[in-house]
Amino acid sequence: MFNFTPLLGARAESAASQSLLELDGGVKILVDVGWDDAFKAARLEALSEHVSTLSLILLTHPTIEHLGAYAYCCKNLPLFAHIPVYATIPVINLGRTLLSDLYSSTPLAASILSSTPGQADVSPNLLLDAPTEEEISSYFDHITSLKYSQPHQPIASTWSPPLDNLTITAYGAGHSLGGTIWHIQHSLESIVFANDWNQGRENLLPGAAFLSGSGQEILEPLQRPTALICAAKGVERGEILARKDRDAALISLVRETVAAGGKVLIPTDSSARMLEIAFLLNETWREGTHGPYGDTFRSARVYMASKTATTTVKYMKNMLEWVEESVRADAEAAMTKGKGQQGQAAAGGPLDWKHVRALEKRGQVEQVLKRQKPCVLLTSDRTLEWGFARQGFKVLAEDGRNLVVLTEEVRGSDRVQKGLGRQLWERWREGQRGGNVKIVEGNGSPIEYGDTAIKSLSDDELAVWETYQARQRQLHSTIQGDHTLADSTGAEIADTQAAADEDAGHASDSDEEDEDSEHQGRALNMTAQLTQSQKRQQAAEAITDGELGVNVLLRAQTAVHDYEVRGKKGREKVFPFVAKRSRFDIFGELIRGEEFLRAEEKDAGSGENAVNGTAGDRGMVGGKRKWSELPVGGKGGKSGRQQFSKRAKMEDGRAGKKGGKQDDIDAAIALATGEGTGPGAAEEDESELDDESDYEPEDLDSGPKKVVFISSHLSLNMRIAHVDFSGLCSMRALQMIVPLVRPKKVILTSGTESEVMRLAEVLRPGVEGTEVLTPREGEVVEAGGDSNAWSLKLSRALVKKLTWQNVKGLGVVALTGRLSAEVDASDVPQIKGHAAGADSDLKAEDDTETPKRKKARLLDTESDNANNPTSITKSSTTTKPAELPLPILDLPCSLASLATAQPTTQRPTRPVHVGDLRLASLREILSASGHSAVFAGEGTLLVNGVVIVRKSGARIELECAVRGLDGGGRGRGRVMGMGAGVEGGGTFGAVKRAVYGGLAVVAGV
Known part of the structure; x- marks a missing residue:
């Protein structure tokens, strides 16, 4: 048995995908960590509840819907970054560039801070800290890469129960480069997780790997699974064009718009589907420049605009084995001619994208949009809520010659205001109601959109932010078992003292006034660090018992001494133990400074005003003061203003010397290279863009920020068109593939309410003997083949x-x-003077409790506890x-x-033969025995030209090819995984014995 829980995306408008598989033994597998375009942390609350019990994570596609929340969870959810993650190499590489583009393009990706328990929500728009480039890279470096058709036994998290013969295998899913269909084998459960797959081949991307090489049968490992978890997304798209017709429709729209002098905006994601469209446009421009429309194609340029476009294309060119077979063959042929190197695009080859220019800076995109020349702008993102697609739409929307091409349906989210992509999609759908219109005109209709502005926090908001940060640090350290925050305070102070002493040693020749100022600053730093320690302790007290879980037993502030572990799994069943670490140096254990404070320092540091940093305590030691306020005079009697002016003069002198040298160096470089001089320095080259120019807004001061939403309106004259480049399987493909797979159960997820229910209605009568389940978000469904165990x-x-035999890691015996x-x-x-079991009337001694008496006593105890709840003791509760x-x-x-x-x-039971014999292994066995064995087709082995061995599913058939030859050539038999002996001689008998030899003989009892 196993349980399936869709956390996001099941029978909902959101396109995000998160699914939880719970196998026997408490093993939990999370498939995908998707998010939607709202980027709300509240959507991840269901996931955060299971983090402490997850065994491993599987990723399927490098899109926002499948891994958009991965970096956020690694940064903000305790223990998430320590869970083993598995994916293919393209998903890892393209996912890294996708999230780097996301977090550098929109501040909303960091999510907004929600109100904390016990704290008033001063401002609901406080932004969390976004992960840096280094953090994103480290998160994806943590992922274990797998290849297609590579069975792998994963390693579970440290708190997970044993995996017990769990095997995961990745198969191609289409839809994206490296997209994965996961096959999960656990004991007797065989689960096929196919989320967003496409059976048809495309220009750059291969199709799904459900069918074998002959194209008539399903791959053997994917046949007859316990459950097939399938996505219903896109089954209501209507008429699906063939690949050639789809490509021709897009090229026709682009060519007509370019010929009229307009610009084409194609919003799509920045990793998965963008590569497919860019490959098509590059091939069209390479062939079209010499065709009848050569002048049209030569007058326009194709741009791929995203902040990681160059890296994305580089990754794609280095992953040649993952692209479609014909593209790979053409690229390898170009390389063999000496026009390229291994792993790089050869000149003139299919991966030589000389007609597609990458734009990674906002200034470059702005230059392209200002030009009067036609162009094709392939940008991220398809929702038009972030990325260069939003910038391009604002500039191009008012010109009726321009065209925006929607490549897939833009789903809704839990936003209060509809996004630009959703509004454009709805307007195109409304235009289609009057007939099958190719292009929908904008006609100057107004369109509403929201902008964001980043601002610094006020004093009240800053206090809320500091409280949240302290609480999060304490929560991370508590859940992860690191309780050394308070103990390390003394070490931090000691390090500060050592650094200050070293600085004082180097500046021993300074005057007495500077020494007094240094001592005063050292005291301020020490007391400020102690205040931060007290803030962390107060934040720890604000954490609820439910968030702590089993770690509530370690809290000294609560009187909890017992924790209910029945029904718990993973680390929640183990008593927490934390070894406190102490820091040492060459002189011994470091001293904790808070143990040696004076009485006035303790009073000043422990007061509420000192913690909150109010104005009444700014004069105290360690209290906050504004930048406009000057420090109080030190021991030497010098006023703060005199010390401040003296230090400012010294800093200005140093800066003047360094600035003068820097200016001289810059001037010399400019004079030598000729940059910035001459009459043509400011002229713009129409053929090239200024790579160094960038018009990003100035960064605000470092520190926490908040986002302010601004509503605006825009006049839409731009035309709207749609060509389906979603790369998802159609209803017809599902009706063909699912009956061939023959799953025992089908679980539908990742789709709207209407899509899921429509697909369920189609599959129920079409797949005999299969149960179709349609769970909602958060609904747990029981699945599996052991329903009668x-x-x-x-x-x-x-x-x-018993004599056990090992078959695929399982112990098998017949009895x-x-x-x-x-x-x-x-x-x-054993009873004194008697043998156990010799007499059924034997009684145990008075001090020995029989099982019947024990059972009666337990039942009486339970009834007494039910009548008297107050008499329940600690031992009875556990x-x-x-x-x-x-x-x-x-x-x-x-x-x-x-x-x-x-x-x-x-x-006794007769012996049986159990196992799965591969024809390749049988061929090696027969060849070693002196027989000639060759493959004569898909699933057919010809032995000595006489005996044919065919394998169909779990059944092996032996047939004589030429009758009358060889002593054993007159027989015909079938091996169905079991048998009772080996008979026959000659070639037929030898083959039969070899077949049985490759199976495990399970003896009976």
Whole structure:
């Protein structure tokens, strides 16, 4: 049995995808960490509840819908970054560039701080800290890469239960470069997770790997799974054009717009589908410049605009084995001619994108938009809520000659205001109601959109932000088992003291006034660090018991001494233990400064005003002061203003010397290179863009920020068109593939309410004997093939006679036994003067408790506790309720018959052959025996030109090719995974014996 829970995207408007698989033994697998264009942290609350019990994570596609929240969870959710993650190499590389483009393009990707428990929500728009480039790179370096058709036994997280023969295998899914269909094998459960797949091949991307090489049968590992988890996204798209017709429709729209002098804006994602469209446009421009429309194509240029465009294309060219076979063959042929190097695009090859120019800076995009020349702008993102697509739309929307081409449906989210992409999609759908219109005119209609502005925080908002940060640090350290924050305060102060002493040693020749100022600053730093420690302690007290989980036993502020572990899994079942670490140096353990504070310092540091930093405590030691306020005079009697003016003069002198040298160097470089001089320095080259020019807004001061939403309106004259480049399977493909897979259960997810229910109505009558499940977000469904499994106990006498065989990591044995509810005689304790089980009327001594008495006592105890709840003790709360004894499976004959040596009347089980024999292994065995074995087709092996071995699913068929030849050539048989002997001679008999030799012989009892 296993449970499936869709966390996001099931029967909902959101396109995000998050799914949870819970296998036997408490193993939990998270498939995808998707997000939607709203980037709200509240959508990840369901995921955060399962982080501490996750065993591993699987990623399917490098898109926002499948891994958009991965970097956010690694940075903000405790323990998430320590969970093993598995994906293909393209998903890792393209996912890294996707999130780098996302976080550098929109501040909303960092998400907005929600109100914390016990704290008033002063401002709902406080931005969290976004992960840096280095952090994003480290998160993706943590992912383990896999290849297609490579069975892998993953390593679980440190708090996860054992995986027990769990095997994951990645297969091609289409839709994106490196897109994955995951096959999960766990014990007897076979799960195929196919989320957003495309069976048809495209220009650059291969199709899904459901079908074998012949194209008539499903791949053997994907046949007859326990459950097929399939996405229903896109089944209501209507008429789906063939690939050539789809490409021709897009090229026709682009050519007509360019010929009329307009610009074409194609918003799409920056990693998965952008590469497919860019490859098509590059091939069209390369061939079209010499065709009948050569002048049109030569007058326009194709641009791929995203902040990681160059890196994305570079990654694609270095992953040649993941692209479509014909593209790979053409690229390898171009390389063999000496026009390219391994891993790089050869000149004139399909991966030589000389007609597509990458734009990574805002200034470059602005220059392209200002020019009067036609062009094609392929930008991110398809929602037009972030990226260069939003910038391009604002500039091009008012010109009726321009065209925006929507490549896929833009789904809604939980935004209050609809995004630009959603509004354009709805307007195109409204235009289609009057007929099948190719292009929908804008006609100057107004369109509303929202802009964002980043501002610094006020004093009240800053206090909320500091409280949240302290609380998060304490929560991370508590959940991750690091309780050394308070203990390390003394070490931090000691390090500060050592650094200050070293600086003082180097500046020993300074005057007495500077020394006094340094001592004063050192005291301020020490007290400020102690205040921060007290803030962390107060933040720790604000954490609720539910957030701590089992770590509530470690809190000294609560009187919790018992924790309910029944029903818990993973680390929640283990008593937490934290080894406190102390820092040492060459002189011993470091001293904690807070233990040696004076009484006035303790009073000043422990007061509420000192923690909150109010104006009344700015005069105290360690209290906050504004930048406009000057420090209080030191021991030497010098006023703060005199010390400040003296230090300012020194800093100005140093800056003047350094600035003068720098200016001289810059002037010399400019004079030598000729930059910035001459009459043509400011002229713009129409053929090239200024790579150094950038018009990014000035960065605000470092520190926490908040976002302010601004509503604006725009007159839409731009034309709207749609060509389906979503790369998703159609309803017809699903109706063809799912019956061939023959799953026992089908679970539909990742789709709207209407899409999921429509696909379920189509599949239920089309797939006989298959149950179709349609869960909602957060709904747990039970699936699996062990719905009729029962637990029983083997007797010791039976266990001694079992001979186990290993088949694919599973212990298999065949037996025949007698099932009874009696207690195993070997488990009854020995009684003085008697043999156990010799007499059924034997009684135990008064001090020995029989199982029946124990069961009665437990039932009486439970009834008493139910009547008197207040009398429940600690031991009774942790005792499991009484359960019925498991039935006993014993030998076919009773113990009494064995004692009297009466022969049994039942026959033992006959041996069976179990396993899966591969024809390649059979060929090696026969070749080693001196036989000639060659492959004569898909799934067919010809031995000595006489015997044909065919494999169809789990069945192996042996057939004579030429009758009358060879002594064993007159037989025909079938091996269905089991048999009772090997007969026959000659070639036929040898092949039959080799087939049985490749299977495990399971002996009976």
